[in-house]
Amino acid sequence: xxxxxxxxxxxxxxxxxxxxxxxxxxxxxxxxxxxxxxxxxxxxxxxxxxxxxxxxxxxxxxxxxxxxxxxxxxxxxxxxxxxxxxxxxxxxxxxxxxxxxxxxxxxxxxxxxxxxxxxxxxxxxxxxxxxxxxxxxxxxxxxxxxxxxxxxxxxxxxxxxxxxxxxxxxxxxxxxxxxxxxxxxxxxxxxxxxxxxxxxxxxxxxxxxxxxxxxxxxxxxxxxxxxxxxxxxxxxxxxxxxxxxxxxxxxxxxxxxxxxxxxxxxxxxxxxxxxxxxxxxxxxxxxxxxxxxxxxxxxxxxxxxxxxxxxxxxxxxxxxxxxxxxxxxxxxxxxxxxxxxxxxxxxxxxxxxxxxxxxxxxxxxxxxxxxxxxxxxxxxxxxxxxxxxxxxxxxxxxxxxxxxxxxxxxxxxxxxxxxxxxxxxxxxxxxxxxxxxxxxxxxxxxxxxxxxxxxxxxxxxxxxxxxxxxxxxxxxxxxxxxxxxxxxxxxxxxxxxxxxxxxxxxxxxxxxxxxxxxxxxxxxxxxxxxxxxxxxxxxxxxxxxxxxxxxxxxxxxxxxxxxxxxxxxxxxxxxxxxxxxxxxxxxxxxxxxxxxxxxxxxxxxxxxxxxxxxxxxxxxxxxxxxxxxxxxxxxxxxxxxxxxxxxxxxxxxxxxxxxxxxxxxxxxxxxxxxxxxxxxxxxxxxxxxxxxxxxxxxxxxxxxxxxxxxxxxxxxxxx
Ligand code: ADP
Ligand code: MG
Numbered sequence: 001x002x003x004x005x006x007x008x009x010x011x012x013x014x015x016x017x018x019x020x021x022x023x024x025x026x027x028x029x030x031x032x033x034x035x036x037x038x039x040x041x042x043x044x045x046x047x048x049x050x051x052x053x054x055x056x057x058x059x060x061x062x063x064x065x066x067x068x069x070x071x072x073x074x075x076x077x078x079x080x081x082x083x084x085x086x087x088x089x090x091x092x093x094x095x096x097x098x099x100x101x102x103x104x105x106x107x108x109x110x111x112x113x114x115x116x117x118x119x120x121x122x123x124x125x126x127x128x129x130x131x132x133x134x135x136x137x138x139x140x141x142x143x144x145x146x147x148x149x150x151x152x153x154x155x156x157x158x159x160x161x162x163x164x165x166x167x168x169x170x171x172x173x174x175x176x177x178x179x180x181x182x183x184x185x186x187x188x189x190x191x192x193x194x195x196x197x198x199x200x201x202x203x204x205x206x207x208x209x210x211x212x213x214x215x216x217x218x219x220x221x222x223x224x225x226x227x228x229x230x231x232x233x234x235x236x237x238x239x240x241x242x243x244x245x246x247x248x249x250x251x252x253x254x255x256x257x258x259x260x261x262x263x264x265x266x267x268x269x270x271x272x273x274x275x276x277x278x279x280x281x282x283x284x285x286x287x288x289x290x291x292x293x294x295x296x297x298x299x300x301x302x303x304x305x306x307x308x309x310x311x312x313x314x315x316x317x318x319x320x321x322x323x324x325x326x327x328x329x330x331x332x333x334x335x336x337x338x339x340x341x342x343x344x345x346x347x348x349x350x351x352x353x354x355x356x357x358x359x360x361x362x363x364x365x366x367x368x369x370x371x372x373x374x375x376x377x378x379x380x381x382x383x384x385x386x387x388x389x390x391x392x393x394x395x396x397x398x399x400x401x402x403x404x405x406x407x408x409x410x411x412x413x414x415x416x417x418x419x420x421x422x423x424x425x426x427x428x429x430x431x432x433x434x435x436x437x438x439x440x441x442x443x444x445x446x447x448x449x450x451x452x453x454x455x456x457x458x459x460x461x462x463x464x465x466x467x468x469x470x471x472x473x474x475x476x477x478x479x480x481x482x483x484x485x486x487x488x489x490x491x492x493x494x495x496x497x498x499x500x501x502x503x504x505x506x507x508x509x510x511x512x513x514x515x516x517x518x519x520x521x522x523x524x525x526x527x528x529x530x531x532x533x534x535x536x537x538x539x540x541x542x543x544x545x546x547x548x549x550x551x552x553x554x555x556x557x558x559x560x561x562x563x564x565x566x567x568x569x570x571x572x573x574x575x576x577x578x579x580x581x582x583x584x585x586x587x588x589x590x591x592x593x594x595x596x597x598x599x600x601x602x603x604x605x606x607x608x609x610x611x612x613x614x615x616x617x618x619x620x621x622x623x624x625x626x627x628x629x630x631x632x633x634x635x636x637x638x639x640x641x642x643x644x645x646x647x648x649x650x651x652x653x654x655x656x657x658x659x660x661x662x663x664x665x666x667x668x669x670x671x672x673x674x675x676x677x678x679x680x681x682x683x684x685x686x687x688x689x690x691x692x693x694x695x696x697x698x699x700x701x702x703x704x705x706x707x708x709x710x711x712x713x714x715x716x717x718x719x
Contacts, residue, residue: 004179005033012178014171022163026155035175036183038168039207039223039666040150043216046117047147052091057122064088065137067111068095084108086116086129093120094128100160107162113137133164148210172208181205186704187226188697191682197222207666221675224667228679230708233701236680236687239461248290249393249415249436254282255316257345258309265344266305273467274302280463281310281441285394291439297465298637299445299601300472306465307396308338310441315347315374319393319438322376324383324411326399328353328547329554333576334398335377342375352378352387355547383410391416392438399444412437445598445637466638474635475604477612479588479628488613489530492582496536496563500608501580505599507590508543508568516568517544523586524566537562569595578606588614588631589624593644596631623647 009029010020023029029038050062066088073080082104084095095116097104108114118132152168183201191197198206202215203222210216270278277295284291297303311321323338325331335351342349350364350373367373371390376382395411415435442460480488492502504527506520524540531538539553539562557565558577565580569591583603588596596614604610614628630643667675686698693702 005031005036005183007032009035012171013174018161019163019167019171022158022161026158027153032175032179035172036204036208037665038152038172040152042151043148043210044117044151045147046149049115052086052088052093052127054090055093055120055127061117061119063115063117065113065115067113068108069111071105071110073101094126095132096128096130098130099156100131100162103160103162108134109136115140131159133166135166148213148216150208150210176205176208185700187229188700190697195225195678195682197225200226220666224672224675225679227665227667228672228676229683230705232676232680232683233687233705234708236683240687240691242292243289246290247436248285248288248439249317249319250288251285251313251317251319251393251439253316254313257312257315257347261309261312261341261345265341268469270305271302271465271467271469273297273465274306277306277463277465278309280461281306282313284461285310285313285439290437291441292460293441294460294462295441295443295465296462297443297445298468299598300468300605301445301465302469303398303443303445303465304334304337307398307441307443308341310396311375311394312345314394314439317393319391320368320371320374320376320389321394321396322378322382322389322392323396323398324378324380326379328355328379329541329550329575330398331377331379332551332554337576338375338377347375348373349375349377352376352381353547354379354381356381380407383407387414389414389416394441395438396441396443411440414438445601471607472604473607473609475583475600475610475612477600477614477632477635479614479616479632482615482617485615488584488615491611491613492531492564492584495582495611496531499579500582501557501560501562501577502564502582502584503580503599503602504564504566504584504586506566506568506586517542519587520566520568527564527566531564536564538564538566541565541567543568569599575602576605577602579608581606581608581610583610583612584615585612586615587617588628589616589620591627593627593630593640593647596627597635597637597640600631600635 008020008031009015009023010017012032012035015023023035027034027038029035044061046063048063050064052064052066055062064086066086068084068086069092071082071084074083079098080101082097082101084097084104086093086095113136115135115137116129116132117134118129120127120129150165150169152165152172154163154165154168158164181201183204185192185200187197187200192199197203198215198218200222203219206215206219207223210219277297281291281293281295284293295303295306307323311323314321323334325334331351331353335349339349348367350360350367352361352364356364356378364373364376365386365388368376369388369390376387376389381387392414393416395414397407397411413435415438418434418436495502504523506516506523508516508520520540520542524538528538537556539557541550541553545553553562553565554575556562557580560579581603583600585591585596585599591599600612603612612631614631616624616628620628626643626647630640634640669676686701687693689695690698693699693705
């Protein structure tokens with residue numbers, strides 16, 4: 001049976017070479033198997049007919065019987081549109097084609113009864129339907145109607161060339177006829193009966209031709225489960241093989257540095273979550289397998305101290321450690337923050353960024369290679385080939401979303417050479433020795449819903465700091481319109497008089513950098529007027545400044561010499577000034593949710609009540625309103641991430657492009673969360689009892705898994 005599914009689509013009756021080419025190009029359908037996996041996007045009710053005088057202005061899908069009485073061509077800015085007058089006994093409306101006009105004129109018969117289907121528009125007193133799906137009434141009568149008629153994915157090209165939804169439905173029917181419905185089962189019997197899943201062949205039939213709503217939903221459940229099950233299976237297997245294959249540097253001791261710091265220098269009690277995460281990291285580091293861990297923790301949850309203590313474990317075992325951050329400002333801040341602890345512990349630490357002087361650079365390179373330098377903090381500069389460690393044991397990446405997979409793998413190569421090669425060949429530079437990768441800890445404050453993280457970062461283990469340090473006051477967040485600016489300024493003045501500091505942030509969106517820059521400068525000028533010298537000092541930081549100037553302005557603010565920091569989003573990530581208690585975000589409607597959340601996280605770091613004021617103009621899109629309302633309602637990063645995901649879809653979330661998540665054929669990574677969890681649970685359970693899938697009852701899993709592996713569309717995960 002499986003052979004027939006590999007038949008090229010050209011051979012299916014009713015397809016032919018032209019349609020086959022289009023199906024290949026437009027939808028990636030090469031074989032019968034591909035076609036059967038073309039699942040409907042939605043289902044529509046084709047048992048209902050409307051009269052033209054019953055139409056509502058709600059833009060819903062409707063089905064109408066009537067005839068075209070004539071065509072006209074209407075010139076428009078580019079090209080022309082074809083307009084057909086369509087009428088039934090209750091009124092007239094227009095059918096409109098912007099493309100494929102030749103085909104329409106040749107094939108549509110005037111004054112013959114048709115059934116049209118599509119979405120209606122209401123425009124200057126008239127209903128119209130662009131690109132309707134059309135069928136002669138006499139043909140229409142012959143076909144069975146269903147309240148759940150599938151609507152298949154389509155493209156502009158396909159509909160231009162007449163491969164309408166109806167045509168796809170027809171060839172799908174043909175497929176079931178030719179294959180005789182004989183589809184191989186792809187899940188083991190145990191699982192089917194335990195979860196009450198319907199057999200594969202029933203599921204496939206009912207997803208394309210639902211017998212009833214009940215059957216449709218059982219079919220969808222079964223197919224979604226299967227899809228997510230095999231993805232999870234693949235991710236878990238990959239994770240297990242990585243652990244078995246990739247030798248890690250064993251950090252067996254927790255010694256002087258860690259213990260001394262923990263007992264004598266820890267500036268506060270660790271939260272329960274920090275302790276738990278440290279335990280998870282310690283157990284990874286001691287396991288002889290390479291650690292690849294993602295540490296998620298909301299802004300201000302205290303990831304830095306976890307990073308430091310992990311580095312101390314590396315040092316306790318005689319290794320070096322590095323910490324890479326996405327911006328100069330953040331690297332400098334990490335460096336300054338860690339410097340005092342390193343001094344008390346007598347640990348050598350340096351920072352390396354784009355603006356490090358050549359002489360310093362040289363010294364750092366040397367000390368890294370001879371092992372005198374233990375901890376290196378920096379930006380991408382750490383990735384340069386010239387940066388060679390004597391024995392890098394742990395690499396930490398802060399704020400993952402600015403770094404890609406490629407950069408992670410560059411760090412891997414900075415680990416020490418395998419010991420056998422090291423002893424055998426003194427000058428290993430020009431040999432192709434393999435490196436033992438350092439342990440890798442990736443830290444991010446952009447929370448991703450856990451299930452999505454599991455799918456996207458299947459190759460990483462995940463730790464979560466889900467608890468903020470005690471005594472944090474929640475940040476009061478409000479939304480204000482530009483016209484209330486005077487009140488906002490008064491509020492700023494009051495806060496400054498209490499000794500607080502203020503951030504005012506302007507959007508910086510690449511496409512319109514010039515305008516953004518102008519907004520920033522205009523804003524700066526007007527703020528300088530309202531907060532004049534010598535009573536007020538204002539810092540300004542933006543992307544076009546030299547790093548040294550940025551640093552100077554930043555330092556003035558950190559030291560409290562300036563009360564107001566006017567900035568673009570360069571301060572988004574990681575800046576820590578506890579005395580700053582007010583965050584004003586200008587044109588807040590132009591920021592994404594995760595950015596807003598990051599920015600708000602810059603305040604609320606000290607003991608004082610903090611505020612976040614979202615300034616916007618009056619006109620707001622629905623999405624902007626939802627974003628602002630969400631910010632005002634909650635400060636839970638995970639909740640915010642869920643809303644963000646809903647608004648934007650998973651496509652924009654870091655890493656999803658490279659993962660299989662977007663290639664899902666039927667499941668929805670957001671809506672089908674529960675099924676995902678169920679699938680993951682069962683995949684784990686099965687692999688636990690039978691890691692090689694050799695048991696007889698798992699034969700079907702192994703076969704399906706192997707077949708999917710050859711099926712290129714599904715398995716292009718992060719390598
Ligand atoms: P983030 O997770 O955003 O990187 P940081 O590591 O910068 O957060 O920590 C934010 C602030 O909280 C810092 O000032 C840090 O010293 C403080 N902090 C971290 N952990 C604790 C704790 N357990 N108790 C009290 N304060 C803490
Ligand atoms: Mg941080």
